[in-house]
Amino acid sequence: EVDFGRGEGLTRAEMRERFPAALDAFLADPVAHHLPDGEDPGAAVARAGACLTDIAAEFPDGRVLIVAHSTLLRLLLCDRLGIPLRQYRRVFPHVANGALTELRLSEGQSALLRFNAPTVRAPAL
Numbered sequence: 001e002v003d004f005g006r007g008e009g010l011t012r013a014e015m016r017e018r019f020p021a022a023l024d025a026f027l028a029d030p031v032a033h034h035l036p037d038g039e040d041p042g043a044a045v046a047r048a049g050a051c052l053t054d055i056a057a058e059f060p061d062g063r064v065l066i067v068a069h070s071t072l073l074r075l076l077l078c079d080r081l082g083i084p085l086r087q088y089r090r091v092f093p094h095v096a097n098g099a100l101t102e103l104r105l106s107e108g109q110s111a112l113l114r115f116n117a118p119t120v121r122a123p124a125l
Helices: 012-018 020-028 041-058 070-081 083-092
Strands: 100-106 111-117
Touching: 012 020, 041 070, 041 083, 070 083, 070 100, 070 111
Parallel strands: none
Antiparallel strands: 100 111
16 A cells, blocks of 8 residues: 555544645645655555566466555556556546456556456345
């Protein structure tokens, strides 16, 4: 996951109370103005992207399940799909807990096959 620094565990209202200017800057551009004492999202993408590249190289013809947190997933998707990182909150506003996102990595290209799909199936009748 991405370290949110002083914002870890706080609601937006609590952040607004404790550091309103920093929160406004974060909401305007969460990459250029990450939360106080938080991890630079670009560094998080570099860290996780290198891991993703290593996994894809090790399993070029297979499927691999990777479990990740919402913000890191949204940042990685932006990076792999050529979307500016600062847009991650706008382009991918919500990822449900336990949802499935499927990304194909092939020959240096990425394709989003499925995003935020529910994994719970209705019981058979």
